[in-house]
């Protein structure tokens with residue numbers, strides 16, 4: 372078995388690579404942790420960014436179902452769910468003109484209501500059921516945008532897929 376020292380010697384001889392033992396990391400201080408939290412906060416995606424990811428997956432879901440590619444539709448449904456939960460974790464409660472609004476409660480109601488119906492339609496390979504439940508979910512999404520006083524974030528049935536590299540036909 373090659374020992375570590377032997378490997379280092381070999382590397383040095385063969386390639387002139389000098390391998391130095393890593394300096395032990397200094398123990399974190401309260402200050403260094405605060406700085407790190409600040410840094411992470413400054414690079415963390417905001418809720419609107421997470422929402423673009425919700426829209427990306429919900430958009431592709433439409434085209435997967437139109438092509439009757441049910442496994443792909445199931446994939447995009449799962450991703451929509453996961454991204455919506457992520458978006459909610461970023462800012463679970465938002466300030467509006469009349470006080471605070473609990474976004475998580477709205478999202479959970481949509482997930483267990485219309486989005487669950489979309490999933491049933493996918494499982495049943497039911498085109499008409501899909502169109503109806505997808506549209507209902509979209510109105511639910513829109514409802515939240517109105518609740519957060521951004522009614523101009525109006526949603527429509529997508530006109531082209533968000534992803535051009537995925538082949539939607541099964």
Ligand code: HEC
Nearest residue numbers: 418419420422423425426429474477478512515516519524
């Ligand atoms: C529980 C509330 C809620 C639900 C449900 C919701 N949204 Fe949003 N949406 C938001 C918030 C909050 C923003 C970001 C507003 C901001 O930060 O200015 C947003 C923004 C957006 C944006 C604009 C993002 C951008 O920056 O360009 C899109 C697109 C969007 N949502 C699509 C959807 C879709 C599609 C669904 C349903 C699958 C959905 N939303 C469901 C609250 C919600």
